[in-house]
Amino acid sequence: MSEVDILGIDLGTTNSAIAIWEAETGQARILSNSEGESITPSVVMFDTQTNQPVVGKSALSFINTHPNQVIYSVKRFIGCTFRDERVRDDQAQVTYIIEEVQQRKVAVRIGEQIFTPPQISAQILRKLKEDAEASLGKPISKAVITVPAYFSESQRQATKEAGELAGLRIPRIINEPTAAALAFGLGVEPQTVAVYDLGGGTFDISILRIERGLFRVKATSGDTHLGGDDFDSCVLEWIQEICKQEGIDLPVAEDNNLRSQLRIAAETAKIALTQTTEYQINIPNTLELTALHKCGMN
Numbered sequence: 001m002s003e004v005d006i007l008g009i010d011l012g013t014t015n016s017a018i019a020i021w022e023a024e025t026g027q028a029r030i031l032s033n034s035e036g037e038s039i040t041p042s043v044v045m046f047d048t049q050t051n052q053p054v055v056g057k058s059a060l061s062f063i064n065t066h067p068n069q070v071i072y073s074v075k076r077f078i079g080c081t082f083r084d085e086r087v088r089d090d091q092a093q094v095t096y097i098i099e100e101v102q103q104r105k106v107a108v109r110i111g112e113q114i115f116t117p118p119q120i121s122a123q124i125l126r127k128l129k130e131d132a133e134a135s136l137g138k139p140i141s142k143a144v145i146t147v148p149a150y151f152s153e154s155q156r157q158a159t160k161e162a163g164e165l166a167g168l169r170i171p172r173i174i175n176e177p178t179a180a181a182l183a184f185g186l187g188v189e190p191q192t193v194a195v196y197d198l199g200g201g202t203f204d205i206s207i208l209r210i211e212r213g214l215f216r217v218k219a220t221s222g223d224t225h226l227g228g229d230d231f232d233s234c235v236l237e238w239i240q241e242i243c244k245q246e247g248i249d250l251p252v253a254e255d256n257n258l259r260s261q262l263r264i265a266a267e268t269a270k271i272a273l274t275q276t277t278e279y280q281i282n283i284p285n286t287l288e289l290t291a292l293h294k295c296g297m298n
Contacts, residue, residue: 006171007132007143008179011121011159013075014200014228015039018128019183020136028183033131040131042200044123045070048111055127063264067095067256069110071120073229076201077106078117078162079155086224093233095256118158122165129166143168148197149175149206149220177206178215186210192218201227228270235266239281258283 008019008028017039019028033040035057045059046052046069054062063070076090082100091098097109107114125143133140147159156173163170177195186193190211197204204222208215239262240250252259265281272279 005136005138005140005142007129007140007168009125009128009143009145009163010176010179011075011125011145011147011162012042012200013073013202014042016042016124016128018132020132026185031132031135033128034134040124040128041072042075042121042124043070043072044074044120046110046113046115048113051113053123055123063095063260064257067260068097070260071096071108071110071115073201074108074117074120076224077108078121079152079158080106080117082106089225093229095260118162118165121159121162125163125166125168129168141167141169143170144172144174145170146174146176146179148202148204148222149177149217150204150222150224175206175215175217177204177208177217177220181208181210181215197222199227200229201225203227228267231270232263232266235270236262239266 005020008021010017010019018031018033020031021027022029030038032038033056037057040056041060043056043059043063045054045062045066047054048069053059059070063072071094073090073094077087077098080087081104082098083104087098087106099107099109099114101107101114101116105116107116108120125145129140129143143163145159145163147156151159160170160173176197180195180197181193193208193210195206195208197206202222202224203226204220206220207218209218210216236252240252243250250258250262252262261283265283269279269281
């Protein structure tokens with residue numbers, strides 16, 4: 001590799017990843033983070049006592065004890081204005097405080113401090129940069145970041161700003177379906193391909209035309225609220241409904257600690273149900289075991 005190595009970064013709604021292109025193999029290689037894992041949770045916890053951020057898997061451990069200080073799914077707010085309808089919808093799904101700041105922009109309040117989505121995303125990108133440098137044994141100054149094909153110009157610029165705040169130069173922002181096609185080596189023969197992307201925040205399809213090594217997005221569509229986070233919300237609502245039928249009141253809207261516990265339980269159940277047809281949910285000090293069946297979610 002040369003001194004001008006450029007990272008490829010997937011800055012995702014729920015998880016992020018870093019990769020490099022290996023000329024020897026003609027393929028992209030995912031780099032492991034400092035925990036030895038290929039993906040890093042897109043989560044940041046700001047400690048109000050030390051003002052130091054905790055990023056990734058370590059930040060997740062605080063979500064039950066400090067729900068107002070753990071920021072997740074911030075990609076859904078990046079480059080958006082506070083008055084966007086989708087911001088109001090997403091605001092109800094998170095446990096941290098969303099506020100409107102100058103120029104109607106979205107910001108997150110942690111104690112007395114205000115953080116913008118690019119500032120929060122920069123913390124994630126900074127960890128990815130440091131992990132890549134540790135893995136490669138050399139400094140990295142450039143990165144290409146992927147974004148959904150439907151991202152607006154303001155969302156793309158906010159993503160670039162996050163990279164620059166993390167100490168990276170961002171020569172290009174690449175559409176996620178284009179990056180996927182490149183990773184699968186589809187840039188050789190002229191062809192038209194469909195790329196589906198089911199992520200933590202969205203479910204998209206993009207039609208790409210590939211000719212002479214150039215990738216053109218001919219059409220894109222999808223649902224910006226049909227991803228893993230939304231599946232978790234559906235399971236959470238199902239839990240609430242079952243408990244309501246059993247006479248158990250779950251004040252999720254008023255109790256962020258409870259909401260965090262339920263979201264973790266919902267995600268755990270969702271993942272478990274990919275391998276089994278039944279899963280027992282147990283929220284300590286809240287409710288007894290509740291059986292969650294695949295058929296019951298239909």
